[in-house]
Amino acid sequence: MNRVIFYLLLTLLSTTSTAKEYPILNASTLTNNVITSKGKITYLKFWATWCAYCIEEMPLLEQSYQQANDHYQVIAINIGFNQSEKGIKAYLDKHNYQFPTVFDESGKITQQFQVLGTPQHILIDENGKEIYRSALFTDELQQHLNTLQGVN
Amino acid sequence: MSLIKLLLVPITIYLSMSAQASTQEYIFINIWDEYVQPTSLPAPSAPRVMLQPDINIDDASLEQFKAAYPSYGNIKIDKQNQLMLQFSVRQTPMRILVENGKVIQREQLSTATVASKEEKTNTPLKTLAGTPFSIETVNSQYRVLFFSDSLCPFQHIPACEMKIEMNNHLAAVSDYPVLTIIKPFYVDEQSAYAYQKRFNIKHDIVFDHHNEVFSTFDVRELPYWLVQDKQGKVVYRGNQPPSLD
Known part of the structure; x- marks a missing residue:
């Protein structure tokens, strides 16, 4: 009986500790560059211009991009809901943000990554496995990025 | 003759009901926008379903909105954005008329802007009890x-x-x-x-x-x-x- 409980607990633990895995992201950025998450540690940020929390965090996203040094790639995904490509380009130009941005016109990428809120930060490994996910730009996210950058 | 009439009446009613049932009107709104830009809702042209996209929403926020706007009492969250994706809705407020599962009409609804209650001037900080508050000290x-x-x-x-x-x-x-x-x-x-x-x-x-x-x-x-x-x-x-x- 004890053994049964042990294996049940083990199964439960192994189930809960399984990291989420996402399909490979293939897309084109606003500057028509083709990007893929295949084989690359990727930091995704889902955002919209009407999202005050997203806008507040944008300088941190740019900083994360500038400090990536090929240790990981940064992709900003504009979720496309109540957004226009023209409006996003104007916003990014105004603030001189350089990070690659994908306009999720159909909402398929947002759905693919099960994003139901903005902002949403997702860090995935080379195989698409989730390393970390949070709604806001947390200290823990910064620590993950620092580690990847070799700061820690 | 009267027997034929008796048979025709329920058939006519059934046909009329099934024609209505196959047409559905969906109104997609974003409650966070409704607080500042209420939608001017047209008269329903078919049984109406009010939907909030499943973005930045939870049940508590939706209930709070319904309490503030009782005319939206039947609004539901479009869970996992299934209908929004099915009907390719990417803007709100939007009215979608669907017949036999096919979108036959799509209309961007108009909104009215309500003046913001928040003062634009730099409001001095104070505690909720009214004591002045300074970041410096x-x-x-x-x-x-x-x-x-x-x-x-x-x-x-x-x-x-x-x-x-x-x-x-x-x-x-x-x-x-x-x-x-x-x-x-x-x-x-x-x-x-x-x-x-x-x-x-x-x-x-x-x-x-x-x-x-x-x-x-x-x-x-x-x-x-x-x-x-x-x-x-x-x-x-x-x-x-x-x-x-």
Whole structure:
């Protein structure tokens, strides 16, 4: 009986500790560059211009991009809901943000990554496995990025 | 003859009902926009379903909206955005007429802008009790700063109810004065009073009208603690309650 409980607990633990895995992201950025998450540690940020929390965090996203040094790639995904490509380009130009941005016109990428809120930060490994996910730009996210950058 | 009539009546009723049932009107709105730009709803042209996209929404927020706008009493969350994706709805407010599963009409609805209640001028900071508050002298008044959000509970504020409870405990047992600072995004000062009441807060609260306290202390995560020493030096910051031994 004890053994049964042990294996049940083990199964439960192994189930809960399984990291989420996402399909490979293939897309084109606003500057028509083709990007893929295949084989690359990727930091995704889902955002919209009407999202005050997203806008507040944008300088941190740019900083994360500038400090990536090929240790990981940064992709900003504009979720496309109540957004226009023209409006996003104007916003990014105004603030001189350089990070690659994908306009999720159909909402398929947002759905693919099960994003139901903005902002949403997702860090995935080379195989698409989730390393970390949070709604806001947390200290823990910064620590993950620092580690990847070799700061820690 | 009368037998034929008797048979025709229910058939006609059935046909008419099935024709109506196959046409459905969907209105997609975004409740966060409705607070500032209410939609001018046209008369229904078929049985109407009101939908809120499953983006930045939870049941509590939807219930709050329904209470404020009873005409939207039947609105539901479009779970996982299934209908929004099926009908390719990417803008709100939008009216979609569907017949036999096919979109036959799509209409962007018009909105009216309501003047914002929030003053554009630089509102001086004060506690909810009315005491003037200055960021420059915060360390002379408070040692523990708790950054929170009156939208709690909500998805971007994980475990907020538990952490507010922990902070209340900290404020009750600690000799160090504790201050709660409320994020101003999407809410007004009234929501801070509601937060105070809802979570039974006994210590001081400041509604950060222009997000300046958050910016000054570079706080973006919520809920979040920051502890200063008497000289104003930050000795702790993090999303777990500080140890004040």
